[in-house]
Amino acid sequence: MREYEAVIARVEELARQLGLRWDPVVFRMSGAEEIAEVASMGLPNRFVHWYWGGAYKEIRLQQDKSLLSILELVLNSRPAYAFLRRSNTYLQNVLVIAHVYGHADFFANNHWFQKSNKNMLNEAERHARSFRTYEARYGREAVEALLDSCLTVAASVNAFERDPARRRKRLVYFLEEHAPLEPYEREVLQAIREEAEYFDLIQRTHITNEGWATFVEATLLRELLTAREWAEVCVHLCARPTPYTLGYALFGAIRRRRGFEGALAARRYYEDVRLIDETLTQDLVDRLDLFVYDPRDRSRNTQVDAVKEMLIEQKLYRGEPRVEVEDPDHPRDLVLVHVEEGRKLDPRRIALYLKAVHVLWKHPVRLRANGKLYTYDRRGLSTA
């Protein structure tokens, strides 16, 4: 790390001049394997689950082919931990360092992130420890089945939901409150829900967060690098995944309209839905070559409203079907209902999903969807 000390000091100085503020950042030089591990599990020291294994394998494969290699990772913790890849070139790591300060500033100042759990790194480790104890006490298979179910229902979290009535319609909160769980099962469900909320926040601010970090990175590097190096960096910046380039373009638009101060204010108050809704224009959609594609008739809709609607829907519902608890005030029966009219659910997944819910609810579980009433009980799935 010693060779980067001078450049880190310089980046910090420039960032302060721009008006950025952050909690301490700890840089850590690490190998590709460790980066793949943290990227697939979301947090280091988190409990080990087969589901991360698939992602880990995929990332390792990409690293080997160096198609899309993850250059950097930074955790929303206090202090913020940032991982630099040992095999990066010096210039790549300078890019990463500048990018990391964008994230650190976002973590410390964004309205939603300020309220987030900055201790999740340690919490996750504590969860992992207690899961291991339960495995020893209740058997590995029982705990794995429980974890599978909890992770499945945890998709229904919403870190932004403040209205208690609407919150209770979300399955994971309902189960936590009413399911007849053993104390250790309840603790596992609670732990998974907390972790899911931590990641949900990251997902709902992903474009804003990455866009801001890229925007800060570019602003700092323009000061820091020679013209030749800057030209090289521009190529890197353009080749980033869509959330980065889209977010970057949106912050660029805000600066053109409202100056750097305006961009600073946006990074404080915006999350993805608001950023897209207020900032995306037809001009940007055209420049980024975005469109809504319908595979049924192979049509492309390049209208800003359509793109915006699709993006916002993705952010609000994560592309997942909207399923709610039908009557959370009478928690004797669990009836779930798919609330989008005219949309169908994949019937092959329904039995597996209801089975996962049944592991937690332990009584018959019902789902209204596809014009039918599905019931899952000890005998399996039946349809009416």
Added chain:
Amino acid sequence: MRIHRGRIAQHKHDELLRAYLKQNLHELIQQKELVVDGKVKTQLSTLDLPTLRYGDDEAYLAQGAGGSGRGGGGDDGVQPVGGLLGGDHHGPEVRVELDFDEFVRLAQEVLLEELELPALQRVPRGGEVETEDLPELDDLDRMGLSADLNLEETLLASLMRTVRERGVLDYDVDVRQDGWYFVEDPRAARNHRSLEVYVLDISGSMRGDYLALVRKTIFLLWYALERRYPTNLRRYVVFQDVAEEKTREEFFSVESSGGTHISAGFEKAMEMLEGVSEYDTYLFLFTDGETSSGDFELAKRKYEEALDRFDLVCYGHVNPGSRGVGGFSEYVQEVARRRPNATFANLVDLDSVREGLREFLTRVDGGGKVACGSTRRSSRGWRN
């Protein structure tokens, strides 16, 4: 010391994958298009968390192919925009597809277990063969291992050189110039390469169970042959009325139609021998043996010709219905009893695959009579 959580997670993931494959290998393997873009598509709902999904084709956000969106490309110039949700890798973005090589490896594991065959040790790739026998170092070469330096020859060479260069009768050994080594007689050395030509009948009747049996057999053959040779050169031929060479991917994604001209298959296979020397050559032909009328005599002649030109010709009569062996297969069965480098396997089920494999390996290892015993080429085959 670091706990490699990523690797543990991957191990858990692969365990589940194996269990899934074991259950579904038969269905997966007979997909008409087994390999698409180097991947085997699977309906791995069990390897995903069983969250609910939409069942209908839906429009999605996309970017022109020139943009930086990623994910599996669908229609031309349309890249689905992925990665909109960062953080944890939940959600619909992780698709479970298997790399074809990995699929083969897992399938081999499952098949070996099912057939109760022992696992074989892998030959190091890259030209060297490990053997438990001590090599017979009965030849001399200017290059070799220092442990096998031939002192007498080396001193003599040194003496000659000093006389020649300086006119003095003295020893001044420079191993780089004077070294002579005991080495293996190159003609007795084990051949390191195999040429394997796989010929598949794709006439209308070859589908479903037929394909499953053929593919399972091929995977097991690969397993055995990869553990015998560090270098396997593989060529693929399909035939119906005509024969053509295919890539590996195409070979596993063929449409079946047309008649059966086995002669065309043999003829094309023999073309693959051109320019190939110092290889052990194998021909594997899979058919249901229903030759088109008029091809019988020609097929006989071509078969005889192939027997003269290949080291071993293996004929798989694919017969999942367990009917009697008739037609051209009956003829081959007869010939295989007489000719030492011909084998015939009636592939009815996995047990018969094991029998066929056993016979094949006996011929290969058979102690100098078949693959290695013929006097046509001394450099080929296994020593006694």
